[in-house]
Amino acid sequence: MITLSIDTKTIQVAPDTNVLKAALDNGIHIPHLCYHPELSISGGCRLCLVEVEGQDQPVLSCGLTAAEGMVIQTQSDQLKELRRGVLDLFISDHPLDCVVCDKAGSCTLQEYAYEYGLKDTSYEPTVSSTLFQDDNPFFLRDHQYCILCGRCVRVCDEIVGVHAIDFANRGFETNIATPYDGPMIDSTCVFCGNCVQVCPTAALMPVSRLQRGREWDLDRTLSVCGYCGVGCQIEYATKDDAIIYAQAPEHGAANGSFLCTKGRYGWDFATSPERLKQPMLRRDVAHELGLTEEPWALPETSPLDIRKPNVEQYFVPVDWDTALEFVSSRLSDITESHGPDSIMGLASARCTNEDNYLFQKFMRAVIGTNNIDHCARL
Amino acid sequence: MSREKLDQIAEKEQARQSQFDKRIHCCISTACLSAGAGRTIQTLRDSMEAAPIGDEVEVVQTGCMGLCSRGPLVRVQEKSGEEVYYADVDSECAEELVAKTVSWDHAKAKQQEISPELQTVRDRLETARKKRSLKKHILSPDLPFFTKQFKVVLRDVGYVDPEKLEDYLAHGGYESLHKVLAEMSPEQVCDEILQSGLRGRGGAGFPTGLKWGFVRREESDVKYVVVNGDEGDPGAYMDRTVMEDNPHQVLEGMMIAAYAVGASHGYFYIRAEYPIAVDRIRGAIRAARRHGILGKSVLGTDFSYNADVRIGAGAFVCGEETALIHSIEGKRGVPRMRPPYPSTSGLWGKPTVINNVETLASVPAIIKNGADWYAQIGTEKSKGTKVFALAGQLTNTGLIEVPMGITLKEIVFEIGGDVPGDAEFKAAQTGGPSGGCIPNTHMDTPVDYESLQELGSIMGSGGLVIIDSTTSMPEFARFFMDFCVDESCGKCVPCRVGTVQIRTLLDKIIEGRGEPEDLDKLDALCKLVRSTSLCGLGQSAPNPVLSTLRFFRQEYEALIPTNA
């Protein structure tokens, strides 16, 4: 371990740790826009300058490897002035329309402008790119907010490994683009949205989030993705009992701060109008029980061949008590007449441990069979 | 191929050359070519064919002779070694030159039957014999332009045929490479270069021997040497000239570096705007490979080395070493933070020496003549010579090589021959867009790394622009700011946005819309960009503005309406 001092606090870090990470991990905040703990170092935002004892010039803490006995200052008038100057340049190329911006409240640039008391730029406001690209239903690219920190480029290449976007053009004309600036769908993009997650401004925004409320009005719930077995932790932002967007928490146990396209964007099935909302009995059963008047028989057509499935053609809604009474009496009858092993239970890899535990307990302890399986093999 | 065989080739070429009574060198480098050297050399050749010549004469195409403003340049070299330079040699002058400097065999003239075409040329030559204008074209060898120079890097430039390995060998080429391979350990080579005091000629002036030592001490299966030929300062063409006019000299320097650091492979990174340099370097690589100088067991030793050319795509920033590395790797040419320095993690993460063309071109002479010889040239901290591309409002412009420590005054008034016309010398700008302007009040300043830096400029790679009293300094500064805005890679915000805002302020001031506080604002912004930019390009981009603000603030103030 290496011992160094940051703002008079003595800190121990592993070898090869950069000073910015050492500070952040120890609760000392140094402003930064291009640095991301999971990505390679860029050094483009020039904000994380610190003073190192024994060196004349301030240096970037993200690119500075902690060394034994190093003495670091993260706050000083000089540093404050330099950072303020750099932020002033950033906001000269960024619309200051925070009052209507969906990112307001979680925008890092806004946070720093506030911290450094920058109400406005002291330069001529000059927005370098006004490209507005809404070519997909996952995320929006609004280049006027882009500060070219390059996190999106790095996450796409270094983590996701598809390198769908990169810097195009140069200097003030630089922008982030797909090859030849074609539509996202024609690129290698997999719509995982990790670029959206690491974007510090409103340049990349989930489509689902637009005009859906201020950040500070959203509730956040930490849960786990319902798709594959990686078990990514997801933080859902909700308002009025509706999901506004989903993102990875800062430190997901298995997923760190990343997600895939299904986890990040595939939650809207929950509000599909096709959801089953009440218990239903098949029409022939309902007729049998005297709940409907018309007799009915299950059509020969395979469910796989029904062109436009309509559940109401097959089923009638009933109340829970009717449905459960039907289920429990039939199960009891069959158990008694054909024995417990004439009943099969299919548990589910998509249900919780609690659901599955009760399900198998029911099959084993109540019905009395080990005919309990699920789709682990499928 | 062994050393002996190369010696044989050299001797054979020397013998061939010594059979001529006269050799007429005609510069065909870019400046002379654009002044009409193509026609000149054609006329020389035609004339030689048509004239009834008594002497054995060879017309040789060579590289740059230096005084580019007076091109096309021709030099007549006698067997005795005596040389006469001719300037502004157009076709007519070339005819007169042939008619008067070459002895005529009148008997042969009478006997010979020639074609009507040649007869026309001969008739013209006869007429030319009667002209009296040649004298005006002769450049005196006593001109300060020649006497004040000291040539190490450019010694053979303008003499050797860049497309003939034999000629390079005849001039002692690859002797230094052989010397290091045969007599010196890599460590000794690094020490020798360190002792010589050679510093990086790309501009930063880092001691070359030290850099080589770092790479030599790195443990790695693969190391690289990269020649930085991405010369980009407006008006500067030192490196291009050396690559075009004596490519083997650069290759030899590169190979000595490779041996010294233990590299097995290297790249020439040359900008695409230098197609001739690319061709010549490629030609040199091919020739060297054919002769066993490059490849497996160089000159019959255990040392193996291969070199290749990579072409830049026109970004100024790719002259910055980390951006250059990215460019060779096929990535976007943007700089990255250092450390790690290329000496520990360079091309493809391997230890890499990156040296400027001129730096490496200095190496063979240092090895040949010894570190002490080199170290006695120049000043205490800046050893050796420096090549400058002298440009701007000056009588003699062109390519010069001077010992370090020469004063600006000597360059401007003696070598450069003063500002033409009624105007006066106002300032000298060194280091291109990264440099600053040195006012005439400081013209006694010795030209060395430290002195220039004290004045807010830099040595730079060798651009030297002379400004006379008719030039507006704010506009001059804006020109370079435009350049930096265009060439900023866009990675870091101070350079990407800061340069644009500096230019906006300059526009405002120059257009007469400035406010009194704008000058302080400009100064503060420049200093912010200088102290917060990621790479050398951004850090030095404000220099032209800062140095003009420092020395010519009154010109800025005059543009502010309330001050007017």
Place this chain on the structure above:
Amino acid sequence: MTNSVREIRDADCIFITGSNTAEAHPVISYEVVRAVKKGAHLIIIDPRRIPLVDHATLFLQPHPGTDIYVFLAMMHVIIREGWMDETFIAERTEDYDAFAAILEGYTPERAALASGVPEEKIIQAARWYALGERAHGESIYEEAHGHSTILYAMGITQRSNGTDNVLTLANLSMLCGQIGKPSTGVNPLRGQANVQGACDVGGLVNVLPGYQQVTDDKLREETAKTWEVEQLPCDVGLTIVESTHAALAGEVHAIYVMGENPMMSDPNSNHVEEAFRKLDLLIVQDIFPSETAYLAHVLLPAASSLEKDGTFTNTERRVQRIRKVISPPGEALPDWSIIADIAARVTQKLDRKPGPEAWKYDSASSIFDELTLVTPIYSGMSYDRLQPSGLQWPCPSETHPGTPILHLDTFARGQGKFHAVEARDPAELTDEEYPLTLSTGRVLYHYHSGTMTRRSAPLHWREPRGYAEINRQDAEAIGLKDGFAVIIHSRRGTIRTKTKISEGVPPGTVFLAFHWREAPANRLTQDHTLDPIAKIPEYKISAIRLENPRAR
């Protein structure tokens, strides 16, 4: 997984086989990409050129069903060259000699002949894996050899010799000592959110919660005691596929399906449908009216995982909390609450002990607390302890920190057992009538039977309809071009879909995802030859024939 997801990034060599990681487990592929960017070698053995091959440093493409020859030959080479970890073999394993003897016959020459993979690639893979070699960069581990990890998924297991495949990979890891250390191990990537948990808590025919054999009287009695019931059934039950056979035979009369869609996901759909139609009672408890629902007698609306509390156990055995994010629609209820209600009613009707009161649970948390009593590997867990990052089982006590890496000092059974495994061919080989091999799987934008993802607007936009990936050569042979309709026949059934001409599949192989109800892949797959031990159907290999409808 024997090891944890976040260790993959530090591996020196990653060996992936039978897993289309970037599409089926994208977040794990991120770990792989990170490792490769740092210099790890990535060896991929797969009949398809899966997307992750772009990052691979070595790609072996065996003919479908022949990968086991490659694995065996790798071990043959490792022993021949002395690259094995003799200390590990001596101290931690048993039955090595019999295993090694069998390998003698599995030379790289033989494997090359069987699989089409060049010998030198097999040797290269063997070396890199055994010695944990890197492409560049430095290992974070200080031992002489680097750390190699094996990742696999259903491409290995959904085969008539799936168990053999898995045992072979386990043999490989033990042979090289690449297990029981960080960034090593044998790591099945599990396909569904809680497939691990469903197994852990007893959702299997042969085990009670915590993998306690139903045939073990003592264990069974202990559980019965905790549950306060007189006895528990002692015979191993029927698996899914067996139960459809049994239903057709009139032995099974009722099936209670919770959150599954066997009509889409089980092999030989026509056969499944026939069985389900014969049932006296089919209960479907789901969030959507799935394809299976249309054969049910009753539908019970369940809350989705976004709408309830509970726990999921992921592929690295990490038990994590899921929380109610939004309310369930209409009258939908959490599955546990529906089950508890049914159980109470059936208890009453059948007069079972200890009576309906025992089925009153007020929260998921109270169920979890009971679950930990009967599931030894979960004993030390509680909802409080699962904050914020969960715990990896085994976690036997309240102070135990969980187990990120299995088999650190000793294997679960003591010594690691080498299984002498021979290569076997797939059950259904191609012939003149069915000359091509069909492999099924997933695409990136959809999940399983598509019930959820196909109702997600953005995912649907990106991948609206199904297709069969066909090599250009096979397509052109019958005049098919990209996007053409194609009919696929197998001995079980016929489907119609569109083509996607792809160099990702080799000639002779067709790939079809099973998300598409319009072209249900499982009408083609076979259910007659299961893996004899794991009872897994051979989804990855079915003999098929293509037909161009325009040529009719």
